[in-house]
Amino acid sequence: MANLIRELYARYKVERDPKIKGQLHNLRYRIGIIRHMQIFGVLASLGSALCLFLLFAGLETSAKYPFGASLISLLISLLLSLMELFVSIDALKLQIADVDQMDDRQTMDDRQQAMDDGTGRSDL
Numbered sequence: 211m212a213n214l215i216r217e218l219y220a221r222y223k224v225e226r227d228p229k230i231k232g233q234l235h236n237l238r239y240r241i242g243i244i245r246h247m248q249i250f251g252v253l254a255s256l257g258s259a260l261c262l263f264l265l266f267a268g269l270e271t272s273a274k275y276p277f278g279a280s281l282i283s284l285l286i287s288l289l290l291s292l293m294e295l296f297v298s299i300d301a302l303k304l305q306i307a308d309v310d311q312m313d314d315r316q317t318m319d320d321r322q323q324a325m326d327d328g329t330g331r332s333d334l
Contacts, residue, residue, distance in 0.1 A: 211237065229308070236301050243294040250287035254280045 215237050222230040257280025264273035 211241070233301070236297065240294055240297055240301075243290055243297065247287050247290035247294060250283045250290065254284035254287060256280070257283060 215234065218230050218234050218237070221227070222234065257276040261273045261277040261280060264270075264276065
């Protein structure tokens with residue numbers, strides 16, 4: 211993802227295309243989601259480790275609290291992962307739609323060229 215951001219940034223410095231700016235904004239948003247997802251994932255792992263330590267020390271009642279907190283952290287991390295997945299899919303759909311629009315424009319240009327050439331073919 212870092213390489214993609216660097217590449218888009220370099221392209222934006224040259225082209226100033228609003229689509230590239232939108233992609234950079236989307237990537238910034240996704241990075242924020244991923245950062246929070248990783249933080250909650252690490253907290254879930256730390257809570258589980260603390261829970262196991264407390265169980266090993268014979269403190270079963272005390273182990274319930276870090277275990278509950280780790281489950282909540284894991285749930286939040288998984289929900290953030292799902293959210294990032296949807297954002298990523300939406301970005302890819304926009305990119306594919308852009309390619310489809312370019313193909314449609316090319317097809318229209320080909321038809322116009324055929325009409326201009328006098329072939330009159332409209333089956334392109």
